[in-house]
Amino acid sequence: MAPIPKPPADPQDNPDAYVGLDADGAERLARERGWSTVRSLPPGAIITMEYRVGRLNFEVKDGQVARAWKG
Known part of the structure; x- marks a missing residue:
């Protein structure tokens, strides 16, 4: 029987x-720390x-990150 694949994980x-x-x-x-998509x-x-493993979202206001979340 084939092993069960392990899904990728978000960077810690x-x-x-x-x-x-x-x-x-x-x-x-974020890219240096391992996030595949920013x-x-x-x-x-x-x-x-939809939740995407490895994606980090930034809400940017006036050139600065105002909020950040995974997925």
């Missing part, structure tokens, strides 16, 4: 650590709600 990183950083620097740091969004953007 706290999204709250990005709040207050400039958007470009936060994206570079998505920057304006406040109030309409987005899909």
Whole structure:
């Protein structure tokens, strides 16, 4: 019998650590820490709600990360 595949995991990183950083620097740091996808969004953007392993979302206001969350 074939082994059960193990799904990939998110990097062990706290999204709250990005709040207050400039958007470009936060994206570079997130990629260095292992996030495969980093998505920057304006406040109030309409987005899909599917969860994607390895994706970090930033809400960017005036060039700074105002909120960050996984998926």
